[in-house]
Amino acid sequence: MRPAALAATRLSTSALADQRPTAAKEKARDIDVGRLLVVAPNFKKRLSGVTSTIIQLVPLQARTLPIASLGTGLTPHVPRMRWKQVPGLLRRPEARSFRIWHARRNVEMIGGLLLRDLFRAPLKIVFTSAAQRHHKPFTRWLIARMDAVIATSARSGRFLRVPHTVVLHGIDLGTFTPAVNRDRAVAEAGFLGHKLIGCFGRIRPQKGTDLFVEAMLDLLPQHPGWTAIITGRVTAEHQAFAADLQARIRAAGLADRILFLGEVPDIKPWYQRLTLYVAPSRNEGFGLTPLEAMACGAAVVASDAGAYAEMILPDRTGQVVPAGDAGALRAAIQPYLETPGLAEFHGMAALAHVRATFPLQREADAIRAVYDRLWQGEAP
Structure with a gap:
């Protein structure tokens, strides 16, 4: 990749922070609390998957439902x-006998319980769980006191001990779309027409960033038409981990073909340049990146972490491979590098699959059905 093009894609952590809403920028809109029927709290300042879910879902839900978030770290x-x-919130809403408090974290469940049980607010609490592990005793205690529970996948539902509804996440298909011309998009980024394989997310x-790098070190020397790109933030605790990976890449003479782009200001164009996306997580909550890649027309090789399967x-x-299995990951990637047409064919099928199965509106409708069952007095 041309140095100038690579430099243009980089975005430091501080620069990215400048683009996120600050207290001054994110002035809350005036909400008529009397009409408000759903509160979606966001009690975490740092951008996370939960915050991203709220940012995408709540504006869509607000088209047909009086809903608002409460907290920080949200876009205007x-x-x-x-x-x-x-x-x-201590008073009844105008149109119902109670509001719904939709929590997605422990601290938000606690907030809802304080309002409902201590201050006697007319609330029913819904909790969405994405965890792929057994909950700790305190979390189980909180979940047992919810009025309805949603699991983001069948797998996460298996770790719940209460009745629940599975609602898979969706994505905004108006935001994540294929490139008009992928080869041109790659060339404009300075890759000279190479096919791109990518792995996005925090390093x-x-x-599983190391699993991806290991596979690329093995495979790319035999497939000169491909370049690997890795995007994502490196926190202080993982600086040594990232530095070791980059040292291994340099030692293999592949520094110009396995590229760490850091954080990028807009991830969508990078998805659109990919022919193949790899999600090698060892563990995951839900994991939206494969859906985002598929919506942009890329085939996906993923571990069976999160909801990937x-x-x-x-x-x-x-393809789906066992989490943490470097050999299986390499074997699943290899046929796509050998036959780019296979990756393109699976990418077209992936696009159709996401459009049919994972639109964000479908997620919003399924969540609304949970709300409606509570309002109708039915069992959650």
Whole structure:
């Protein structure tokens, strides 16, 4: 890749932070609390998968439902109530006998319980669980006191001890779309027409970045038409991990073909340049990146972490391999590098699959059905 093009894609952590909403920028909209029926709290400042879910879902839900978030770290287009309006939640809403408090973290469940049980606010609490592990005793205690529980995948549902509804995440298909001309998009980025294989997300062992690099060190020397790109933030605790990977790449003479781009200001164009996407996580909550890649027309090779196995149709839209298995990951990637037409064929099938199965509207409708069952007095 041309140095100038690579430099243009880099974005430091501080620069990215400048683009995120600050307290001054994210002035809350005026919300009529009397009409408000759903509160989606966001009690974490740092951008996370949960925050991303709220940012995408709440504006869509707000088209047909009086809903607002409460908290920080949100973009200006998210309807949001002010903290000073919280006492208004102690009164019944105009159109229902109670509101719904939709929590996605422990601290948000606690907030809902305090409002409902201590201050007697007319609330029902919904909790969405994405965990792929057994919950700790305190979390189980909290979950047992919810009025309804949603699992983001069948796998996460297996770790719940209460009745629940499975609602898979969706994505905004208006935001994630294929490139008009992928080869041109690659060439404009300075890759000279190479096919791109990518792995996106924070650089850390949990995400399996090392497994991807290991596969690329083995495979790329035999497949000169491909370049690998890795995007994502490196936190202070994982600086040594990332430095070791880059040292291995340099030692193999592949520094110009396995590229760490750091954080990028807009991930969508990078998805659009990919022919193949790899999600090698060792463990995951849900994991949206394969859906985002598929919506941009890329085939996907993923581990069976998170909900990946529930997204991908083996031998049709990509492949699923055991989490943490470097050999299986390499073997699943190799046929695509050998036959780029296979990756393109599976990428077209992936695009059709995501459009049919994972639109964000479908997720919003399924969540609304949970709300409606509570309002109708049915069992959650």
